Amino acid sequence: MTSAYREEKFGYQTDGLTEPVPEYQAGQEFGHHGHIAEDQLRRSLSARQVQMIAIGGTIGTGLFLGTGKALSTGGPASLLICYFIVGCIVFVTMLSLGEMAAYVPVAGSFCTFAGRFVDDSFGFALTWNYWFNDAVSTAADLVALQLVLQYWTDTFPWYALGLVVWVIIVLANIINVRAYGEIEYWLSLLKVLTIVIFIILSIAVNAGGNTTGTYIGGRNWRIDDAPFVGGIGGFASVFVTASFAYGGTESIAITAGETRDPARQLPRVVKNVFWRILLFYVLSALMIGLNVPYNYPGLSTKTAKTSPFTIAFTMAGSKIAGSFVNAVILTSIVSAGNHALFAGSRLLFTLGINGHAPKVFTKLTRFQVPWVAVLFTSICSGLLFGASFIGAGQLWTWLQNIVGVSNQLSWISIGIASLRFRAGMKVQGKEHLLPFKNWTYPWGPVLAVVLNSFLILVQGWSCFSPSFAPVDFVSYYIELPIMLIMIVAWKLIKRTKFQRASEMDLVTDVYTKEDIEPEEKGWKGKGKRFGTLLCF
Structure with missing residues (x-):
């Protein structure tokens, strides 16, 4: 405030x-x-809910569906290496964010930190950018429903299901934050159990417990063009898929403004991120690359039929594998959309509080839920969802690219804010008051800034080769000029000043x-x- x-x-x-x-x-x-x-927002999210949301709340189509496309375009080695590199970046970024969020637990989280510790124009641009990211993410999840629904039928009006899910998540977010937290808890638990079962089952399948009874081992790493497929372009393209899959990990800090005992709970959440990355992403990527050949028919179509998770269950001889995994993916989409709408509405509330948006977005219900912010964000997501009539599959790819780059911009911003935050704490002699210290400082935030900047520049390689694809180019890089224009415009209009360490709030x-x-x-x-x- x-x-x-x-x-x-x-x-x-x-x-x-x-x-x-x-x-x-x-x-x-x-x-x-x-x-x-x-x-202010009410601190109603319990430790149980926050921990489970942090573990599985943001796991969605990026992992269940996106890994198949990444495997087909980059190969098993690219899949594993890219998910590992992005996982390391996310881990050091979360340590930096956790340090700030435990000390200043506000709903705006890293977006507020960017304005408070760097420059108000930087915070303005980042918050609007991330709000748009969440609105797009919600729409992308609704669009993904068509891809999932096609597993069972092509005749059911998928947009009707999208509208039903849209109404459900709007109600969950506008009634009470506890409703959001409880829905996320159980949906996240289901996703976590599914991934654990998948990894155990994949080990058995690789060792010979499959329908053919043959030992697979590392055979799929040696076929045709494997382990690296598509050269440098294929390798670079996997980074945006990985960024989309990891995206939202940082948004758990946005719940800080509604978390009970944030100074104690947020450090616990951050420490658990390492195991989440290792177990759910890196191990999953490893087992997918070992068991599923990169040239598996239709792997790049991003449907439940060719989801690596479905393939693994099918290889184990399960006749209902497809329907089971498809149902889990469906709940994951609802969960991811629910979380994105929650984060987006809280950021819009923060924009109103900080004077970056009309004050009407700060209006709260008697349960202290920002209902105007929820409705406005959900309407924008609904309009983006309506644009899916141009073609769900293609739109989903474009939205995934935009969200992936937006996530990386957020990670860069967290690193910059962390460096400035610690500089201010040192100058003002307050470092001893930190409830949680980032043990990777200063190299961790620097690494996050440098590596993410590099990834943003190279991950659009595929849009230049073999021929230039203008639409793909725009989806990869449109966020960069927009972010820069917003920073410069707000700085010129409001005459904002760079925050000196001695003057930080x-x-x-x-x-x-x-x-x-x-x-x-x-x-x-x-x-x-x-x-x-x-x-x-």
Whole structure:
């Protein structure tokens, strides 16, 4: 919450360190530093929900369907290496983000950090970019329903199912944040169990437990053009698929504004990201490359029939494998769309709070849900979904490219914000107050910035070879000029200034080590009403 907005809302000013306490009224809850939290989101997400959302909430079509296309275009080695490299980038990025989010747990997360620790114009452009990313992601998931539904029938009106799912996730997001959290918990649990079963089953299939009874081993790494297919272009193209698959991992920090005990829970979530990457992505990529040949018929069509997960179950002799995996993919789409709409609406709420969007987006229900932001984001997603009539398969590919690049821009921004954040903490002598420290600093954030910048430039290689594809080129690189234009325009219009380390706001909405009480005392993370009025 900005100082200007606090002054407008409550009629008092802040000296940057402490804030006068307005008169307490019955039924209202105080947030940190004593201001009434009636304009803030309610911390209703439990540790159980946040942990499961972090583990499986963002697993969706990128892993279940995208890995098949990546295998066919890049080969098994490219699939494994690219997923491993992007996984490492995501891990160091999440450590940097977790450090900031545990200290300043706000709904805007890294988008707010970019404005607070770097430049307001940077935060403005990043938040709008990521909001659009979430709106596109929701639409992409609705479009993917057609690809999944084709497994069972080609006659059912897939857009009708898309509308039904759209209504369900809108209701889940607008009723109560607990409804969102509970839906995500059970859908994420189903995805996690499916992937664990897939990995165990894949090991058995590779060892000879398949319909032919033959040992597979590394045979599929030696056929024809394997293990690398399509040369440098095929290798580079897998990066955007991997970025799309990992995309949304960083958005778990957006739940910080509605998480109980964020200073304790977010570090736990971040630490679990390593195992999530290793188990769900890298091991899955390895087993897919070992068991499924890159030239498997129709592998690049991105349908449940040719999903590597379906193929693995089929190889094990399961007659209902296709329907089972297809049902899991269907629930994954609902889950991913639900999570994207949640994140997008919270970012739009943050835009309104920070003065980057109309204040109407800050309107809350009695359950403190930003209902205007939810409706506006969902309507935009619905309009993008309507554009799928031009051709679902092609549109899904374009949307995947846009979202993948947008994710990488967000990871770059997190690295930059992390470097500036630690510089400010050092200059202001507050590093000892961090509830969680990023042990990869400073090389981790630097690595995230450099590698992601490189990936953004090279992953569009395929649109230049063998011939130039203008539409693909636009989908790969359109985000770059848009982001730059927004930064420059907002800076010129608002005359924003680069945040110096000594002038950074490291007080507002802060949770420090002193705010964390032992769990056995029963603190639920809602903030001590009067004990943290003076945090420093």
